[in-house]
Amino acid sequence: MWQLLFPAITPIINKVLDLIPNENERARAREQLEGDLQKAINQAAADQREINKVEAAHSSVFVAGWRPGIGWVCVLGRAWVFFIQPVATWSIHVFNLPVESLPSIQTDYLMELVLAMLGLSVTRTWEKAKGVAR
Incomplete structure (x- = not known):
């Protein structure tokens, strides 16, 4: 889901980061934000995999x-x-x-x-x- 939202929020992120006057600080903030966003995407995917494992192991046919x-x-x-x-x-x-x-x-x-x-x-x-x- 985040991969679908990323193109939509990129212009907003760029506008906010453009408010940082120092070019080095702006680059550092962009790198930090992209890293945090990627961690959130990876965590969401890992959480979904765990949910899928629990659902697949369930004894009820309506869940598994x-x-x-x-x-x-x-x-x-x-x-x-x-x-x-x-x-x-x-x-x-x-x-x-x-x-x-x-x-x-x-x-x-x-x-x-x-x-x-x-x-x-x-x-x-x-x-x-x-x-x-x-």
Whole structure:
């Protein structure tokens, strides 16, 4: 999150630092501020990793199972769009069933989620191949 905010707050930081008249003091203050900001970013990432570990180890499926749940939503959504809905539509027309229409899924957001999940799985595979994973 901080990486997203950093470009937005950089102009503000520069304006505040420009108020320091001494060029050496300004450079020192900038270096200190950037170091403190990087420490905060690293600490937030470490805290999130710890939260993820605790959630993954939880015995309740509603806590530990949300990531697999998202995966199953992706699988079911893509199965509906690419297999179940076309076969059902074909069946309705072939057997002249009195069904007006089938529900459709907006696939834009679903595809983004699928690609993000695939990206994470590629990263995990790379970690395992390099021996970094537990």
